[in-house]
Amino acid sequence: xxxxxxxxxxxxxxxxxxxxxxxxxxxxxxxxxxxxxxxxxxxxxxxxxxxxxxxxxxxxxxxxxxxxxxxxxxxxxxxxxxxxxxxxxxxxxxxxxxxxxxxxxxxxxxxxxxxxxxxxxxxxxxxxxxxxxxxxxxxxxxxxxxxxxxxxxxxxxxxxxxxxxxxxxxxxxxxxxxxxxxxxxxxxxxxxxxxxxxxxxxxxxxxxxxxxxxxxxxxxxxxxxxxxxxxxxxxxxxxxxxxxxxxxxxxxxxxxxxxxxxxxxxxxxxxxx
Numbered sequence: 001x002x003x004x005x006x007x008x009x010x011x012x013x014x015x016x017x018x019x020x021x022x023x024x025x026x027x028x029x030x031x032x033x034x035x036x037x038x039x040x041x042x043x044x045x046x047x048x049x050x051x052x053x054x055x056x057x058x059x060x061x062x063x064x065x066x067x068x069x070x071x072x073x074x075x076x077x078x079x080x081x082x083x084x085x086x087x088x089x090x091x092x093x094x095x096x097x098x099x100x101x102x103x104x105x106x107x108x109x110x111x112x113x114x115x116x117x118x119x120x121x122x123x124x125x126x127x128x129x130x131x132x133x134x135x136x137x138x139x140x141x142x143x144x145x146x147x148x149x150x151x152x153x154x155x156x157x158x159x160x161x162x163x164x165x166x167x168x169x170x171x172x173x174x175x176x177x178x179x180x181x182x183x184x185x186x187x188x189x190x191x192x193x194x195x196x197x198x199x200x201x202x203x204x205x206x207x208x209x210x211x212x213x214x215x216x217x218x219x220x221x222x223x224x225x226x227x228x229x230x231x232x233x234x235x236x237x238x239x240x241x242x243x244x245x246x247x248x249x250x251x252x253x254x255x256x257x258x259x260x261x262x263x264x265x266x267x268x269x270x271x272x273x
């Protein structure tokens with residue numbers, strides 16, 4: 001921001017009334033967070049922001065503006081991670097104006113100085129919205145990736161036999177992850193048979209079928225055969241009505257049936273002890 005004599009006088013005023021302003025600002029923010037953050041932590045955060053605001057207003061430090069922006073961004077990210085709303089985060093910054101106004105309300109000669117501070121605080125409050133939105137988008141993306149990873153495990157059923165139990169909707173992004181994990185596991189374990197279990201997939205349409213066929217084709221390029229299991233009666237009816245063809249890909253009703261098939265193809269069978 002551009003610094004003039006008014007901003008410098010405001011900086012001097014804030015330095016002289018540090019304890020009163022920060023104390024009142026802390027009270028206002030603590031009341032807004034309703035116990036979700038301790039008073040000590042709030043005070044520590046606001047002390048850092050206050051010191052940087054004074055440095056920016058004084059115009060004596062060319063690095064202060066960048067440090068203030070970085071500190072404000074980190075505060076906004078922390079609030080986003082802790083579940084605060086963007087309004088709560090911004091109001092915490094805006095309340096600095098209230099804390100200062102209570103001191104200067106009866107001083108007409110400080111109106112220009114307060115106006116200079118008010119414009120600056122408004123800009124900082126808007127900055128918290130931008131930083132908060134960016135942080136929330138990243139948190140949501142990370143959570144989605146984690147959920148996708150957890151919902152697409154690859155498990156070893158037997159020597160040379162692995163399985164991918166799928167639960168939920170199978171879209172393009174998830175299919176790509178399934179394919180990558182399946183192929184990586186085939187290479188890492190040397191398995192020559194994979195079972196793709198779709199018991200937990202609610203619907204199988206043409207798009208889902210195409211995704212499955214691509215995954216099977218990719219596995220075959222590595223020399224592994226695939227069996228699709230978990231085709232329930234309702235799903236079977238849908239597949240038939242849509243005219244979907246799985247070609248020479250083996251299909252079974254249950255994962256147990258698919259494992260038995262894989263064992264037979266490997267020349268093995270399980271017998272009572």
